[in-house]
Each structure stands twice: as C-alpha cells, then as structure tokens.
Amino acid sequence: MQKAFKVTLIPNHSQEILINKSIGCARFVYNHFLALKQELYLTEQKTLNYNACSQRLTLLKKEIEWLQEVDKFALQNSLRNLETAYKNFFADLKKVKGKKNVGFPKFKKKHVSKQSYKTNLTNNNIQIIENRLKLPKLGWIKFHKSQEITGNLVNVTVTRTSSGKYIASILCETEIKKHSQVAQNIGLDLGIKSYLVTSNGEVVDNPKYYRIQKKKLRKAHKTLSRTVKSSSNRVKAKIKLARTYERITNLRDDFLHKLSTRLIKENSIICIEDLQVANMVRNHKLASSISDASWSKFVTMLEYKSLWHDRIVQKVGTFYPSSQTCNCCGFINPLVKDLKLREWSCPTCSNENLRDANAALNILGEGLRLIAAVGIPEALNACRELVSPGVIQAEIVEAGIA
Ligand SMILES: [Zn+2]
Structure with a gap:
C-alpha cells in the first residue's frame, strides 16, 4: 500500500x-x-x-x-x-x-x-x-x-x-499493519448541529475552530484590502492571510484524521449517507456549516483507510428518507422534513426518536441491507472501484498521513 x-x-x-x-x-x-x-x-x-x-x-x-x-x-x-x-x-x-x-x-x-x-x-x-x-x-x-x-x-x-x-x-x-477484525458495525449521520451522530448514540461535536479563526480571517482580509498594490505591506498581508487559511486546514485535517482513524479501528462496516454536498452547499443558510465540516474529505479518508484495514464503507442513497423513517417500526413521518424538529414521537409505535441518532440507525440498517443484497465481496469491490489506486494516491498526498 x-x-x-x-x-x-x-x-x-x-x-x-x-x-x-x-x-x-x-x-x-x-x-x-x-x-x-x-x-x-x-x-x-x-x-x-x-x-x-x-x-x-x-x-x-x-x-x-x-x-x-x-x-x-x-x-x-x-x-x-x-x-x-x-x-x-x-x-x-x-x-x-x-x-x-x-x-x-x-x-x-x-x-x-x-x-x-x-x-x-x-x-x-x-x-x-x-x-x-x-x-x-x-x-x-x-x-x-x-x-x-x-x-x-x-x-x-x-x-x-x-x-x-x-x-x-x-x-x-509501505506495509500497513492492519487493525484486528472487530464485530461492531456502525451507521453515521453527518449532521449540522453536531459533526456526526453514530447509531450507538455517540455525538461528535462540530469543531468550532473555523468560527474562532473566522474573526482572524476577516481581519486579515481587511488588512489586505487596505494595502497599496505591489507594496511590501501587501506582500506581508497576503502571507498573513495565507497562514490563517493554512492553520484552519491543518486543524480541520487533524480532526478528520483522528476521527476517521478511530471509526475505522472500532468498526467493521461503516454506513454513511451518500451526501451530495455540492447540492446542499447551494442552500445558503447551511453553506458555511457544511463547507466548514468538509464531509467529502472525511468520507474520502474513511474510504482509503477502509482499504488499508479491510473494512467496508457502504454508502446509502440520498433518496433514502433516513431522518423521516422511524427505526422501530418503519413509519415515515413527513413532518420530520423540518430541520428544526430535533426529536419526535412516532405516531404508530410511540417510539421516542432523537432526529440524528434515529437517522444513524436507519442508515446502518439500510447499508447492511444493501450489502446483504449485493454480497460482501461485491460491496468491497464497489469500494475499491470507488477509490482507484491513482485517486487514493492523490488523496493521500492531499491529506497527509493518517
Ligand atoms: Zn415507529
């Protein structure tokens, strides 16, 4: 590898x-x-x-x-x-x-x-x-x-x-020392309020470094815009701005690496929503939180690390109503489309559903169903095709080391 x-x-x-x-x-x-x-x-x-x-x-x-x-x-x-x-x-x-x-x-x-x-x-x-x-x-x-x-x-x-x-x-x-096999499978709901919620109910908070660094970023942009073209102050201001961006990227990558490494180590099958982040970013209200969270980078990390350690990353289609479905009885509640609704009681089986944990459980269920339908070897192949060696190499270079 x-x-x-x-x-x-x-x-x-x-x-x-x-x-x-x-x-x-x-x-x-x-x-x-x-x-x-x-x-x-x-x-x-x-x-x-x-x-x-x-x-x-x-x-x-x-x-x-x-x-x-x-x-x-x-x-x-x-x-x-x-x-x-x-x-x-x-x-x-x-x-x-x-x-x-x-x-x-x-x-x-x-x-x-x-x-x-x-x-x-x-x-x-x-x-x-x-x-x-x-x-x-x-x-x-x-x-x-x-x-x-x-x-x-x-x-x-x-x-x-x-x-x-x-x-x-x-x-x-290099020879990668593979993690030992584990029995646990997990579903992940990539959220907005928190970074993600797992089907075990674990909540991983959104790192707020971007918002903290945002102030510095705004200041650096302002300083730059006030400098005279081709002056030495402009060069300095440009470097300062670039450093701030670099710092944000480093903090984010560090967070993403630690989280993906841990999830790969602890789980055998990881089911995630196939988010069309690009489409979601067009929704302006959510744009900042989503690009900040940089999910696509996170999913890429999960994918190449899953190849290193013989894990499976199974994507679940966006059309699947993971938030609206009650994980207990399968009832689909259209009211849950409203993002503000954080918890709901199922009208059919009266199960109390926490929005994100319920979605994570459904994603896990749907992911396992897809794997069962296709068979594990194919599912693995599907992953391998998703991340061709060339792409892996490029992404690793991009991401630095695990
Ligand atoms: Zn129900």
Whole structure:
C-alpha cells in the first residue's frame, strides 16, 4: 500500500532558489507542450502523445539552457500531468462514471496554480537519513520531523504554499499493519448541529475552530484590502492571510484524521449517507456549516483507510428518507422534513426518536441491507472501484498521513 508522509522543509537560500526554479520550469514545460498540442491539433489535426512530447523535450532542453539546471524528473512529470489532464478531459466527454467534471486542460498561472513539482526515485537519487532528505540537484535538505517515515521511497512532491513554506510529500510503498477484525458495525449521520451522530448514540461535536479563526480571517482580509498594490505591506498581508487559511486546514485535517482513524479501528462496516454536498452547499443558510465540516474529505479518508484495514464503507442513497423513517417500526413521518424538529414521537409505535441518532440507525440498517443484497465481496469491490489506486494516491498526498 502507498502512503504519503508530509514534512516541512527547511531549505537554505540557494536550495530555495533552485526549488522555485524547478517549480517554474515544470510549469513552463506544461504550458509549452499544452500550447504545442493545441497548435498541432488545430493546424494539422495531429495529436502528440507522451512519448512524442518526451522526445521533443530532449530537443527543447538543448535549446533552452536553464531547463538543464533543474531536476529532469520534474519536467517529465509535467508531461505526465499534461497527459493525465487530457485523458481526464476525454473521459469526462465520454461521461465515464466516477470522473469529475474536469474541462479542457488549462494553462498554469504563476500565482493561481499549485506551486509544485514531482521527482521520482532512481539509483538512490532520493534518500532520507534522520531529519534530512536528499533530492536530485538540491542535495541534502533539513526538514521538521514529526513522525517516523517508513517503507520504500517512490516519489517526492515539493510544494511551495501560498504563505511561502516548502512542503515535501514523500510517497512510500509501505506495509500497513492492519487493525484486528472487530464485530461492531456502525451507521453515521453527518449532521449540522453536531459533526456526526453514530447509531450507538455517540455525538461528535462540530469543531468550532473555523468560527474562532473566522474573526482572524476577516481581519486579515481587511488588512489586505487596505494595502497599496505591489507594496511590501501587501506582500506581508497576503502571507498573513495565507497562514490563517493554512492553520484552519491543518486543524480541520487533524480532526478528520483522528476521527476517521478511530471509526475505522472500532468498526467493521461503516454506513454513511451518500451526501451530495455540492447540492446542499447551494442552500445558503447551511453553506458555511457544511463547507466548514468538509464531509467529502472525511468520507474520502474513511474510504482509503477502509482499504488499508479491510473494512467496508457502504454508502446509502440520498433518496433514502433516513431522518423521516422511524427505526422501530418503519413509519415515515413527513413532518420530520423540518430541520428544526430535533426529536419526535412516532405516531404508530410511540417510539421516542432523537432526529440524528434515529437517522444513524436507519442508515446502518439500510447499508447492511444493501450489502446483504449485493454480497460482501461485491460491496468491497464497489469500494475499491470507488477509490482507484491513482485517486487514493492523490488523496493521500492531499491529506497527509493518517
Ligand atoms: Zn415507529
């Protein structure tokens, strides 16, 4: 299984310059070949595949000297990314299931696109000793060590964050020590009042860091808007704002990792609602709470961790009326559509239903029913298809380590 470890690099001045050059060159190559592909297609209806681009890159490097200064893998990976962007676009055209709506590959802009490059392992060009990471062309770079990095190195992605930090995401092929099998299954109702409620009645509160940080965020935005364009104060204000955002993301990811790790450890089957968060966010009243809660990220974490530990994550369709159904007798109470109704007494069996716990119980029941109908091996396959290896890798890089 592949796992990514995120560390903060402490480059010296010349390393910092070279990292920025590498990022710039990677972007240049991406844009150069995107333009070339477009032009060739428009003028001669010809397409350039990865190998053709790669051959041209060798020639280009002879013409443009500064491309030789940086890690050659950074440039090759740019071509691979471009190839993937095209593939995703065509897959999207054919409406391949599970692919997001991606659109035609866009040119990368210096201040908008992700500032990063990727390098691959060959012949010990990447090594780790203690708190130092060796990268091609850069040599040994110190990093902040917060966790043990285990497994065989595969590749490293170096990113410059908008606050000016340098992060290395180190991808390793590693043996994951699986959690022992457990008998407990659980249903989760992702809520608004609380983060989630389980079918065991446990209430996990919504972390309120965003609201606390919101004040700081508003202040940082205000300061930025008052600065003069291209002044040094503007640069400072921008960094301050980016740091605030980064802090919120880190706090949120930490909360999501701890919660998903615990739920995976304690349960064998986890049933959740297949929330169409995007649709819900359009409801403005709820928008802030929902994006704050970042459920889709949480569900992704549950999904890839379930693969690590042989658990099952079963999604239950949104059409299923989990809140309105009485978990005791199955009576559907349309009055419960009103979000303010937190508890209700069932008119048929007079069971007292707490809104969220009742929903969690129903989600568990429906999830288990679906698994029974399809069979567990298929359910597992369904999960595996949901999270293809490429996607897992991308998400892990995104999410950092469990
Ligand atoms: Zn009832």
